[in-house]
Amino acid sequence: MNIKTISGIFCIILCMTTAARAENGHQLWLRKGKANPVTIVCQGSSPILKNAVKELEAGWLGEPGSKLILSVGRDKRLKGDGFMLDSRGIHASTDKGILYGVYDLLRRQKTGESAKSVVSNPAYEYRLLNHWDNLDGSVERGYAGRSIFWRGDKDLAVTQNDRVLWQEYARACASVGINASVLNNVNASPRILDPEYLKRVKAIADILRPYGIKTFLSVNFSSPVRLGGLKTSDPLDKDVIRWWKVKTEEIYKLIPDFGGFLVKANSEGQPGPQDFGRTHADGANMMADVLKPYRGIVMWRAFVYSSQEKDRARQAYNEFMPLDGAFRDNVIIQVKNGPIDFQPREPFSPLFGAMKKTAVMPELQITQEYLGHSYQLAFLAPMWEECLKSDTYQEGKGSTVARCTDGSIFKYPYTAIAGVANTGLDLNWCGHPFAQANWYAFGRQAWDHTLTSEQIADEWTKLTFYNPDVAYGKSEKHGDWERGFLKPVKEMMLESREAVVNYSMPLGFHHIFSADDHYGPGPWFGPKSVRPDWTSVYYHQADTNGVGFNRTRSGSNAVSQYHEPLASQLNDVQTCPEKYLLWFHHLPWDFKLKSGKTLWDEICFHYDHGIQQVRGFQKTWDLTEPYVDKQRFLQVQNLLMRQTLDAQVWKDGCILYFQQFSRRPVPYDLERPVFGLEFIKKKRPILIFE
Amino acid sequence: MNIKTISGIFCIILCMTTAARAENGHQLWLRKGKANPVTIVCQGSSPILKNAVKELEAGWLGEPGSKLILSVGRDKRLKGDGFMLDSRGIHASTDKGILYGVYDLLRRQKTGESAKSVVSNPAYEYRLLNHWDNLDGSVERGYAGRSIFWRGDKDLAVTQNDRVLWQEYARACASVGINASVLNNVNASPRILDPEYLKRVKAIADILRPYGIKTFLSVNFSSPVRLGGLKTSDPLDKDVIRWWKVKTEEIYKLIPDFGGFLVKANSEGQPGPQDFGRTHADGANMMADVLKPYRGIVMWRAFVYSSQEKDRARQAYNEFMPLDGAFRDNVIIQVKNGPIDFQPREPFSPLFGAMKKTAVMPELQITQEYLGHSYQLAFLAPMWEECLKSDTYQEGKGSTVARCTDGSIFKYPYTAIAGVANTGLDLNWCGHPFAQANWYAFGRQAWDHTLTSEQIADEWTKLTFYNPDVAYGKSEKHGDWERGFLKPVKEMMLESREAVVNYSMPLGFHHIFSADDHYGPGPWFGPKSVRPDWTSVYYHQADTNGVGFNRTRSGSNAVSQYHEPLASQLNDVQTCPEKYLLWFHHLPWDFKLKSGKTLWDEICFHYDHGIQQVRGFQKTWDLTEPYVDKQRFLQVQNLLMRQTLDAQVWKDGCILYFQQFSRRPVPYDLERPVFGLEFIKKKRPILIFE
Known part of the structure; x- marks a missing residue:
């Protein structure tokens, strides 16, 4: 692993002051870049407001010499620590609201989002x-x-x-x-x-x-x-x-x-x-x-x-x-x-x-x-x-x-x-x-x-990887970076959780991880000495007839805990979303899914699709090399290698395990397993690959 | 590994006598099946001739009740221990020739080859x-x-x-x-x-x-x-x-x-x-x-x-x-x-x-x-x-x-x-x-x-896997077996050595294995304390300019040890067969091959093709399941899993190692590596996967 643990805080301070471009990731989405001069008018002087002013001065990417007013006072459009942005500055009901407004304003400058007329209130207190x-x-x-x-x-x-x-x-x-x-x-x-x-x-x-x-x-x-x-x-x-x-x-x-x-x-x-x-x-x-x-x-x-x-x-x-x-x-x-x-x-x-x-x-x-x-x-x-x-x-x-x-x-x-x-x-x-x-x-x-997740990925990627010296959209290379980095990386991020689902627990599978570390596959985990609901076999219920946890009205009736029409929708195998299929239903291996494939084949295809997705992430990331610092490029490149291997272990372990019950071949289109079931069970891949 | 070592010979005898169909492989290509009665006329009684008669009696699949003559005597068509087969029987100049004729005749019965008029002499004494x-x-x-x-x-x-x-x-x-x-x-x-x-x-x-x-x-x-x-x-x-x-x-x-x-x-x-x-x-x-x-x-x-x-x-x-x-x-x-x-x-x-x-x-x-x-x-x-x-x-x-x-x-x-x-x-x-x-x-x-290799693969596959009770072509299921087993397995065998070349040492690479066991990749092996011609770096000569051993006239001139026109053909990079390219030539990474690809890309494609070939073997073998005994099916299935993993280690190790010199990306079409170079160097995959 390339991840270094801090041994003393001095190294961090050193990194941040003398090598701000080292991109070890310590600065998160708050990377320090050049800032333009700005004049700030702020009546209060609470510690929170002081921080707000300090941040604005250190990070202002708007017109040099702009004047900004930070004002605190009630406004019916505001709720809790919400804030309003306009061309004059930031208004909020609380000092905290001003601070949030500052971060929002700076974020908008760095990501190219308009700050002309914004009212933003927090959803939760x-x-x-x-x-x-x-x-x-x-x-x-x-x-x-x-x-x-x-x-x-x-x-x-x-x-x-x-x-x-x-x-x-x-x-x-x-x-x-x-x-x-x-x-x-x-x-x-x-x-x-x-x-x-x-x-x-x-x-x-x-x-x-x-x-x-x-x-x-x-x-x-x-x-x-x-x-x-x-x-x-x-x-x-x-x-x-x-x-x-x-x-x-x-x-x-x-x-x-x-x-x-x-x-x-x-x-x-x-x-x-x-x-x-x-x-x-x-x-x-x-x-x-x-x-x-x-x-x-x-x-x-x-x-x-x-x-x-x-x-x-x-x-x-x-x-x-x-x-x-x-x-x-x-x-x-x-x-x-x-x-x-x-x-x-x-x-x-x-x-x-x-x-x-x-x-x-x-x-x-x-x-x-x-x-x-x-x-x-x-x-x-x-x-x-x-x-x-x-x-x-x-x-x-x-x-x-x-x-x-x-x-x-x-x-x-x-x-x-x-x-x-x-x-x-x-x-x-x-x-x-x-x-x-x-x-x-x-x-x-x-x-x-x-x-939306897409909006958040967009913001984070720009803040974390785009040149922190330049307001978004104001660089000549901006278009290159958008095509070469932002777009593919965002797509990868947005696909990534579904990839994990696919290569580990697709179609409603759950709790089939290895018991000791919650990392690799462990659908076989089911010792008699352990309470059933801490085992995997309790959750997948696989046998030669089928697989899945029957939580319908004919089973545990967990569906009844949901409000109608959801309860009936989940209860009916024809209307239950396939992503929750084996969460709510125990089905025969040859059950036909909407794709026309059998349940067994669809399970195999999902596992396979998962590893293909990660292989795709590897390719995606490799192409970003010109647009990202060496340090983070190599770190992510290495981690994605491991992720592909992990996906292989998950796919092979689960397919080979469930195949013992399904007694059906892996569909011909798909790659065969490479890690044997006994190997995966015996050697802990997480230990091997560290 | 499923391979069992003999602990005592008794178990073998037991296997062979009480469970001849166990297919543990001990009988090789000589699997005992049912035999038809046959009458043998043989003048001599040397131990070799006795064995010849015994084999015929135990393995005859021709017409029941046939009469066969084994005769020893000079014939100008025969050389050394050669033999002749015809409808009457076997003729040879020596007792050994009779024995070889018997094995050949039985092989022809088991594989469906004609034995009507055969003269066969050994190439080497x-x-x-x-x-x-x-x-x-x-x-x-x-x-x-x-x-x-x-x-x-x-x-x-x-x-x-x-x-x-x-x-x-x-x-x-x-x-x-x-x-x-x-x-x-x-x-x-x-x-x-x-x-x-x-x-x-x-x-x-x-x-x-x-x-x-x-x-x-x-x-x-x-x-x-x-x-x-x-x-x-x-x-x-x-x-x-x-x-x-x-x-x-x-x-x-x-x-x-x-x-x-x-x-x-x-x-x-x-x-x-x-x-x-x-x-x-x-x-x-x-x-x-x-x-x-x-x-x-x-x-x-x-x-x-x-x-x-x-x-x-x-x-x-x-x-x-x-x-x-x-x-x-x-x-x-x-x-x-x-x-x-x-x-x-x-x-x-x-x-x-x-x-x-x-x-x-x-x-x-x-x-x-x-x-x-x-x-x-x-x-x-x-x-x-x-x-x-x-x-x-x-x-x-x-x-x-x-x-x-x-x-x-x-x-x-x-x-x-x-x-x-x-x-x-x-x-x-x-x-x-x-x-x-x-x-x-x-x-x-x-x-x-x-x-040809194809003929040999054909013979061996029939002898080793076809029903030993039935002369080839005389079973109703013969056609099924030919389509479902013989053809794909032969193709796999004939492709298999080239697959190893592709995933380990393609394009003339040689001697880049790991030094201690000659199993996995080790192109990095080159300690100063070891004589150069026992290292890998001596053989591949990779640096940022290129790769390969220059054995042309401008190099070691090993080409001159070959006779013309071969010497000149090998010496000229345009006529040297690509399979020997890096054996005889040191070439820049961007050297264009006949495919139009650069040398670097072609190296990557060969390594990748190697692993794809083994993945293909896995699929091929999986489809043979109905035609082969469980024991050998599972053993080969397991071994092919490991081979794919080995191919991955070879591919990743070599591509990542040589990439340090080529400084070029892996072609986009290809899967990225999954095993890191340091991982492969540090952990001995052969030890891990046993």
Whole structure:
């Protein structure tokens, strides 16, 4: 791997000051170029406004000597931290709005988009990153180096390096509209609430604040026992409630604008209110009451599944729907986009729109846990767009997931959207140069879910690869670059997630990855000693008769959790979209698809198409060489080689495995496998190719 | 790997008797089927004739109750151990001729070839296998298990298992006309002449004899010192000569029809006459004189190359041509097919036809040292046919290598051809099921070098895969099998060696394999500590200006060792066959080939075509499933998967390596590499994929 981990912050500073064109990716989409002089009129002088002015001065690509007015004041066209741009300058209701307006204006200059008459309001109030960073510095499902926040109990002192890095991080978040950050893993250590740690949390919060980022923490439900020494963590116990009150007060003394708690309770072994015979509502409400005086909120995760229920996809719905209306108004239920777990493709979770009396927020995963870690190019905007624009029909046609969660349909006091971060100490933050696009895209979609993936890819590619000295469209070579780089690279990005789906889990396949690392194929995983819903065989249900999970009315009836007409559409194999076919249906191998091909043949063609797509990406990228710096060119070129190999392993492993049941030949048009099934099972390709 | 090594001979016997249809490959092309009753009239009763009768009775597929006459007597149409077939039976001048006639007749019945009027004479008198078997049981460049002859000093006792195996071996050799066997490695241990070992040699010879196989031994030139305790091995020393005389007498007492010695002298560190200031002729003639009274012969290898000469390809010629005429008439110079060392493609050695006063015999390599060991399917008949039918022009047009060595042009008292065996204790003898075809093909070409590779592939495929119960053409399913198996498999075989050339060393590349195992790519191999002609960089000479070894008149002038008009044809880049281009020429990367493509592009296309060919073989083989037993089907299917992977490693390794010099892109039409150069260099793919 060419990805370097930061050993000391000094090298970063060095890179940024003396070799700004080295293009190691550390500057993300905020590459520093030449700027024109500009005069800025700004009445306020808050730290946020100061940052706004500083950014404008450092990045202005408009007419040299222009004069810009930054004004703060109410306007009925504005909502929350929204802003307006016009020829005179930027207007917003809040200082944060000005900052967002500045980043938007600079982005428009760099990408050639008009800034003449813009009104832009955020879709969600809270646009959060969830960092699954452990206090020891490791990052759960992180593939870009160690944590940027934590280094373990023995290294809590805040260094100048820390401050520089956190500021860079805050700036990057703010530049795409992210305004909140949960600093630690949802599988939370109670230690995060220890005064020693809270001191470091305060230091982080102080650096994030001038960029408009609110600080949140994940908390462990049994903190009263494990940290406080109490005998119980029962949420209805007075001592427990008092403990949380005191702890919360302690936090707000350090961080007056602290955001609140994120809680994973009674999920995958984490403690929770059910341990004491209480409900999720009992637990969440107790915390909500404690936070209420400070305007803090509780984000309570719905990612729960007991080992009893026969269909894991039904469980979050089954467990939470009865509690609808039982939560305080400063509780938001955080729901993963799909009913299982961040698979390359899932239908949306049926909880969206179904919980009508409780605020619900989507949780998306930016880190590529199931989409190739930081080895594979997978632009995730299309995946999130697919979810957010899915119609739940819960309040009639057009009740998209986005509109069911952003307050348009249900008037929640708080709205939010979270993304599980993909950041780490890797010099380029995200490991894969194109993984940066997912951080970017999450921020942009969280601000405005009506944006298309194509628009976001267009912006990001220009910002990340175009000459940062030149406003877009003002270079002679602009047309060359557009044809030689922008167009093919955008096409590649937009195709990339579907390629991953094709070579790993096409046609509704899900959860057939290798169990230990969630990277390569593992449809064979099904030891008797493991609970069934942690195995692959549970999800694909392949046998000689057919394949797929029957979630129709004749099966687990998970379809009934969706609103009509969707429930009936998904229930009927003739109307169920083929991309969800094996998610909802168990079908014979010779079932005829719309293409006229049998299910088996179509499975083979999808796997094959996946690897062909990645081979195509390799060709596409090779042709961009004249338009991109050597460093990133070679890094991506190498990564795409590996991705083709990974696609081969996926394709071969899955085709050979399922062929044992289908007992049918691979269609003649397709290349035969090259990795044997036993080889793939025995040798862990991820280990081999590193 | 699915290849099983024999742990005890009992399992073989078991397989052959109780499960003849198990098709583990042990029966080679001699699969036992049903036979019809036949009456045989045979006057003699020698062990050879007894075997002939036994074979006929066990394998007769002609009219039930036929009567056949086997008669021995002179006939002017016959030469050596030739035979004649007609409706009455078999006629030959020798008992061996009858045996060969029997095998030929049975083959014709099994393959549907007419036996009505056949006269068949062997091209060469000696048709030998050279076993590179070490006395400790290992086999140099052997990829099919341990030696069938040796198990080390401590296990010299001859067991019943040994006898069964040696008999099966002798029968297989005789069935394709092989009549001599060198039992030990040319890198010979002096111990082979120890009485203990000679006892075992005698036991082997006694079992080979009834199948017409003569026994030979490789001897170490310093045996007089190392075994005899003399102070010198100088071939002109009287004590040395006496030692060899006594030893030879000892041998002939045990084995009255012993064939003679094979000697690798002053080659790759082996001792030889030059150690004592004597010539190859001095050494060979001393031995020849000792063997003469017994009609024994010396096969003296010309595989020599000192580290002084600038072009290794010139050296055998340079060292041996001055000695032409200096050898006794029972010495034969054994010359490898090409001037370097059994590469996937070489031009023929210029010694063929050039040594006019000395018998010369071709040495071919059956074991796939440079063509994928027993992992890759490479049918070598086309390679040998290419060599044997090459025109040396030494005695005018039509002076092919075959005609220069078989006695047609030069009237040598002895003629011979040797093949380095690919046999071992693997249950199927050769490792790869299709490697058996190379053993078969060597025997057939040694008997009749006018046979085409297509004819040989046709015979072998029918014998090895067609229903052994049914004479060819007499089954209802015959047509199906011909279309579904014979035709595509033959095409695959005939294409296979060229595929190896394409994905490993196309366009005249040679000696660019990985140095330690001669398996994967290693064009980068060139440590300063190693003599240059053992490195790869010496042979490809790649730099930013171009690639290839200049052996033209402006270079090493190796072309001058060939006879006109060939010398001039090879010397001129416009007339040099493209398959030998980089063997003889150093050319710029943008040199235009006949296709109109540049040299660089053409190199890429050849590598790519190679892997596409193997992918094609995979498809071809998959379609044969209904026509072949499960066991061999799956084994070959698995091996072809690995071959595609190997081809990928070769293609990627070579293209990425040479691209460092060519500095040109891979043509857009072609797939990009998937294995990185550093990965291939660092991790040994052969180790990974086993």
